[in-house]
Amino acid sequence: MSTTQQLESFEYFKAHTEEWSTKAKASGEEVVNVIEQRNQYVLEILKERQQTQRFLDVGCGTGDLVCAVAKQGVEAVGVDFVPDMIAKGEYQAKTEQLEHAHFHCSSIFDFPWEPLSFDLISANGFIEYISYDELKQFVHDAYGRLREGGSLVIGSRNRLFNLFSLNAFTLSELEEEHTQALLREATALASSEPIESLFKSLRPAPLQKANTKHPITGIEVATRFQYTPLQLMEIFMPKGFELLEIYPIHIHATPPLFKDKHPMVHASVANLLQSYGRHHRELVPFASSFMLHFKKEV
Secondary structure (H helix, E strand, O other): OOOHHHHHHHHHHHHOHHHHHHHHOOOOOOOOOHHHHHHHHHHHHHHHOOOOOEEEEEOOOOOHHHHHHHOOOOEEEEEEOOHHHHHHHHHHHHHOOOOOEEEEEOOHHHOOOOOOOEEEEEEOOOHHHOOHHHHHHHHHHHHHHEEEEEEEEEEEEEHHHHHHHOOHHHHHHHHHOOHHHHHHHHHHHOOOOOHHHHHHHOOOOOOOOOOOOOOOOOOOOOOOOOEOHHHHHHHHHHHOEEEEEEEEEEEOOOOHHHHHHOHHHHHHHHHHHHOOOOOOHHHHHHEEEEEEEEEEOO
């Protein structure tokens, strides 16, 4: 943890462990539980896979997903670099007597991968906090430790949403003059073109600058990278991953300013739209984040 980004991330999550644990378990029509949405998608992928013996959750937080997977009889490992987060996960596993749940406190870049291999790896709310070089290292490590036909499910903050949020993020894209490339990708996602053709026919906007500073949206970390699906496709697919699905998370029907003024209305509509998230990638540009399901090519 040598970068400012990593130190800020560590300090934030250390100070907000209890709050994060509460968010992970929040429910009700007046709440949009992004953590639960991401976890549920991973659980759906787990259910759809023919066989999963071992699972890894990178940046596991308080361990709710690890424990949920362990309840399915799968050996589930959670890795997080915040001790308080890991302690929460271990306590839940012990309380619920989940012998298949295991936790490791470290950065994923210090994690002793060998001799373990995995059928399913998830990384929700993780890549926004690491550098581009670290992302490349993660792609290499994940591919190397996935079994043939294994699944990699990653979550990302959605840069395409900047087009429709109509706030400081939108103004930033206008200043960088990348809106045309973002609009082309958003329009392509709203078409019926196969995923493979998107990768071949479009060029994504340039990645955000490595030293970029983003407006604070509740998490006190100055640099939290945003990506588009196409940007991540260009990073993962040449390394041997096949993209199976793009899944929107936290779908907005209105700009965030309306959400702040009328949170219950927003939550009601957002939760309704989320029920249509599978196989409706046209909703991706209106989601504040998204998930990608990759398969390791055989």
